[in-house]
Amino acid sequence: MDDGMKRELAQFLCAAKIQEPRTKSQHNREQWRQSLLRRLDPLWDIREKIDKYVAENGARCLICGSSSIEGNAVEIDCGQALQNISCLDCHSSWTDVYVLSNADEIDVPSDVASG
Ligand SMILES: [Zn+2]
Numbered sequence: 001m002d003d004g005m006k007r008e009l010a011q012f013l014c015a016a017k018i019q020e021p022r023t024k025s026q027h028n029r030e031q032w033r034q035s036l037l038r039r040l041d042p043l044w045d046i047r048e049k050i051d052k053y054v055a056e057n058g059a060r061c062l063i064c065g066s067s068s069i070e071g072n073a074v075e076i077d078c079g080q081a082l083q084n085i086s087c088l089d090c091h092s093s094w095t096d097v098y099v100l101s102n103a104d105e106i107d108v109p110s111d112v113a114s115g
Contacts, residue, residue, distance in 0.1 A: 007043070048084065058085070058096055062094065063087065063090055064087060064089055064090040064092070066087055066089035069085055069088065070088060071083045071084065071096065074087075074098075080100070081098040081100075082096070084096075
């Protein structure tokens, strides 16, 4: 976790009103901070993995990087499409989320167009 992320974390804790323990000991406060950062690290990691996966158009497993991934049927609902994906190598699974972005090849019957 770099300094920018630590600053973001500090702002998040402040916004979420998560308070550091009331203790006069600088050492205890530092320990508390370190344990919190350790607990949050996996969350930062998975966010980075998801961003990379999306940037590569979901071509490879977001956990192990294998290209042996397969998707189940796509379910479409309310401008959103969901597809369960699983990795044949590490057996991780997740759901791809697609969002409606455009309408194309529009064909309007002439009686509707002139009326
Ligand atoms: Zn995998």
